Amino acid sequence: MGSFFDRIEINPIIAAINELDQLDEALDSPCEIIFLLTGNIFNLKEIANRVKSKGKGLYIDIDLIDGFSKDTWGLEYIVKNIYPDGIITSKENLVRLSKDLGSFTILRLFVMDSISLKNGIRSIKTSRPHAVEIFPGIMPKIMKMVYEKTNTPIIASGLIMDKEDVIEGLNSNAIAVSSNNKNVWYMEGS
Incomplete structure (x- = not known):
């Protein structure tokens, strides 16, 4: 089992x-x-066990899991009882709390306009996540800018549809790309 x-x-x-x-x-x-963007209080442990049994890394988006409050207690329960390799969230306070609990943290950043970009850079600098997942992941100029201003590893996500998107993301200072498109999963070594 390796690190992220x-x-x-x-x-x-x-x-x-x-x-x-x-x-x-x-x-x-x-x-x-595996970035887990679904699940609930009843099936999360089983999902985690299946992912771990295959030797894959599991990163849970705490904002999208049903049945857990999106606060200290829900996060602490997941970290201490489900044992993911990391937590994904769009909330600064949960990034800080995840880090305090010893978890790897990924801040989700939705860039819709210049204001969300400015606020996102501020959020990265304030919360200091281990990595940042940028949406949509097809904005090479924005990914380069965020990396240059924060020196935080970038994951390109959202609207990654083909090999060209993967290559463009990786050539834009992203260390990885995340996609729910099954065809993209098999572009190993792109």
Whole structure:
């Protein structure tokens, strides 16, 4: 079992699971890391066990898991009882709390305009996540700018549809790309 960065070196493509029927295919794919964007209080432990049994890294988007409050207690329960490799969130306070709990943190940043970009850069500098997931992931200029201003590893996500998007993302200072498109999962070594 390797760290996030070790796994990304092996394969920079991350399988993002937003429907549970995608899980088996993601587990059989060459992707080393699974971003879990669905699940609930009743099935999260089972999902985590399945991912771990396949030797994959599991990063849970705490904002999207049903049945947990999106606060200190829900996060602490997941970190201490589900044992993910990391937490994904769009909330600065949960990034800081995840780090305090010893978890790897990924801040989700949705860039819709110049104001969200400015606020996002401020948020990265304030919360200091281990990595930042930028949406949409097809904005090379923006990814380069965020990296230059924060020196934080970037993951390109959202609207990654083909090999060209993967290559463009990786050439824009992104260390990885995340996609729920099953065809993208098999572009190992792009």
